[in-house]
Amino acid sequence: MAWHWLSDGVPLWYEDHGAGRPLVLLQGLQFPAGYFWQKNLAALVEAGNRVIVLDLRGQGLSGKPSGDHSVARNAADLAEFLDGRDITGAMLLGVAFGGIVALEYLRSHPAHRLRALGLCEMSPRVMSDEGWEHPTFGDFPPEAARGYGAGVRADRALLDGFLDAAFADPLDPAIKAEMKAQMYLTPTETVATIIDDMVEPDFRAFLPEIALPTLLVYGRRNNPVMPGRVGAWMAGRIPAAELVELDGGGHSVFWEDPTGFNRAVADFASRH
Template sequence: MAYLEMPDHIPLYYEERGEGETILLVHGWSCNGGYWWQKNVESLSESYHVVTVDLRGHGQSGKTDHNHTLSQYAQDIRHLMESLNLTDVTLVGWSMGTAIALSYFDQFGSDRLRSFVFVDMSPYMFSEEGWEYPLFGEFTPEALDGVVEALQNDRPSFVKEQILEAFFIERPSEDVIDEMYAEMMKTPTGVTVAAFQAFCDNDFRDVVGKIDIPTLLMYAEGSAIFPGDVGAWMHEQIPDSELVVFENSSHCPFWEEPERFNHELATFVAGLKDRMIGAP
């Protein structure tokens, strides 16, 4: 167990395993690093230095009612990398973790990074004329208000029956759903609301096209969270990108197809090293 104190004195929980090139895994909304990446860390750490982190307010990190913005989460990731002296990092973001990675790039460019891996996320959440890839396929400010109300008034049924239902092609057993919900409850309801609002308040469409490092796009064909073909759109915007589609997953390909996910990610990182060796 390791904690790093942020400049505003919030303790950030992180774990490290393995040696080699660094893969930093950033979890999604209301989740945490240790539980949600459990099917990936052991395999990846056989060849790489794998770091997981619990965002402030999430998991085992310090709880605070303040500073739950994507820019602050990205600054925390930056402070973690600086404190651990991490360079040439492959920054992996799942869902909101991708939005945090985009906020990092918007603030700091590609400093300390070698590559990105984005897992099933759209750069803009709301429905808009000419935009085909909002959250849930259709999402409005009024729908956001409804999500906030559901989280505040009936979080158990909303998370178990709607969010977790949409996470998977095949719903896990009720014991696993209860376990996942218990992990998500480590994030206080006020934090989940603030983080979800921050997630929805950002528009990273212009940022995506500026990415100048290799990027692996890992999207799920059956995603109920982002049902449109946003992976193809991202692939068109990012010059140096690869798109991998998981046919048997919804929002969590790292959980539903972990062997393939781990293989694709490890192969991508190995290819980065080959590029460096072959560079003039």
């Protein structure tokens, strides 16, 4: 466990394991990295990767300032982290919100520190708009998407339903309670502020500009969060994309089918 201090004084918690070429993992919203990746970290290190996990601004064990928690701010923090730790030749893999941050990093910053990209269980456009077939939840009208953060501010239990939807099978009550305790390490206002902004970006037109080899991983089983085949849609637009669809889990496929997920990531990382 270590800390990287950003230029504005905010400490980012991170861990750096193993040797080999770097694999930087960005988890979904709320969960601390050490908890989120517990079923993946050891296997990916054993596959010969140097695996770096971190908590973004305001989340997990990192510093929790008030103010800007936008996707752009998180992408800038990531750029500062990679520069500050002098991480080069990395594969950057993001799940859900982590994938949104990864795409914003690529869109807004030079990609010279990366050799490859991985995106898991994310949509390039979270909310619905005319003609868009792959928003989160299959249908997420702008008024609902833009009101979601306010709903979380009023009652954070609103996210309990999302936790249920994120898993293909019902969670054991003890595991669910443990997960909620981990989620609540991130303050409610931070979560709501992130949600306010993360529903806005639209990366659809940017996808053909991605020059990096890109792994796309999606869960096919009982997945109301990403019910369509958004991964296939993205694979048709990212020039050097490889799509892996796993039947062993839903939105949390990295947790429900860690063997399949780890195999897909390790294989791709070894070839690119």
